[in-house]
Amino acid sequence: MGELAHPLEIRAHHLLCLLGFRGLGYSLEFTKKMGKVAEELRVNSTFPITILTECDVICASCPHNKDNKCCKKPYSELKVKARDLEVLRRTGLTTGTHISLGTIWARIKKRLTPEDLVLICQGCEWLELGYCAKGLEVLETS
């Protein structure tokens, strides 16, 4: 796996998934990529990011990505895009802009609580594990 692109394209709700990542995922290739991105982004607050509401660098390694659409279940593409848009609506972040990761974490920290994930992430199989809520909680106390 090579160096990560600068700026790195991340779909909005994946910012939250990265906070809660603990090695689980949809395939070995997927978890390797997610791990690489999470490892880098957790420590490098100056990393430049471009926010998307479509398939990103993580989806690129996902077995559910077909032709750059999320096909995990019927209507998944619509549902994950709605999740991205909800993250943007709540945080005030916007797509297409190059923004430092530190600015993104600060905005998420200010505008989102672990309880918000119940609505934002409804339908996600990983939600009930509580890892993502914990990740957000840790961000808020850092």
Ligand code: SF4
């Ligand atoms: S609950 Fe699912 S969608 Fe929400 S942040 Fe976690 S992994 Fe991502």
Ligand code: SF4
């Ligand atoms: S399940 Fe869908 S949104 Fe999530 S990483 Fe895979 S293709 Fe992307």
